[in-house]
């Protein structure tokens with residue numbers, strides 16, 4: 002039986018952390034449960050999950066639907082689409098069986114790429130190799146998630162770009178159903194010896210084709226994500242702030258104060274570092290623009306926004322006094338102040 006390889010190339014950068022990633026995690030379970038009920042998919046479909054942030058990592062190498070178990074999705078820093086594409090091409094070389102005179106190889110693989118951001122690395126070299134050597138031996142479906150996804154970058158990779166605008170859990174479930182119907186359709190069409198990629202009908206309340214929308218992704222993000230490390234447990238965490246437009250009381254003016262309000266804190270696992278690219282420059286933000294303080298989600302320390310005086314990275318502290326920075330081991334002596342803001346490092350999304 003010839004295999005139909007399906008690769009999922011999933012953006013797990015910090016901006017995906019929280020609801021998006023949780024829904025995606027459940028989505029993989031829903032997807033595989035649905036594929037197991039289809040005799041064509043059961044016979045031919047092989048799934049692989051690759052996660053990328055600042056770096057890419059294979060979480061599950063190609064495995065048949067019956068033995069597939071959804072991996073836990075990690076979180077990392079950055080959206081290195083170029084690195085992700087390079088990793089994918091290496092995986093296609095290694096895992097996909099080529100047809101030779103002696104044997105029939107795998108069916109043409111289909112790649113589902115999901116991202117919610119803008120590439121943070123140089124896409125050019127990987128893009129050139131993809132266009133020259135790979136785009137004819139694999140079909141790529143690119144899914145831009147939310148209003149900050151860079152659809153222009155995705156359009157360079159493939160003619161199959163869709164935009165997902167899921168407002169809630171139900172929308173996301175319908176999106177997953179669209180993916181599983183598309184995979185099932187693909188397994189039938191290869192069995193019928195048809196070429197090309199088969200996609201299920203778009204549910205236009207949540208999915209739109211690239212041609213139907215303007216290419217302009219929002220450039221200025223309305224949120225800020227900061228990452229820190231717990232002084233006690235040494236585990237990382239994220240703090241998310243969102244910009245809220247504020248209206249003056251008399252309703253005549255719309256004034257955007259440019260400030261960001263606390264949304265929440267998310268604890269992360271140690272594997273956060275595996276998918277971070279340390280070579281990238283880190284953007285900073287002035288603390289004066291941040292409204293609302295967060296505590297440490299790991300140890301309960303009251304302040305998660307203490308910046309090390311030596312390396313400028315964030316750590317959690319319980320209050321004033323000495324604290325060893327978990328990043329650089331510098332011994333800080335913190336004094337609480339309400340004075341001037343200072344610049345702290347932003348995560349790279």
Ligand SMILES: [Zn+2]
Nearest residue numbers: 231297300317
């Ligand atoms: Zn802590």
Ligand SMILES: [Zn+2]
Nearest residue numbers: 309312326329
């Ligand atoms: Zn430090």
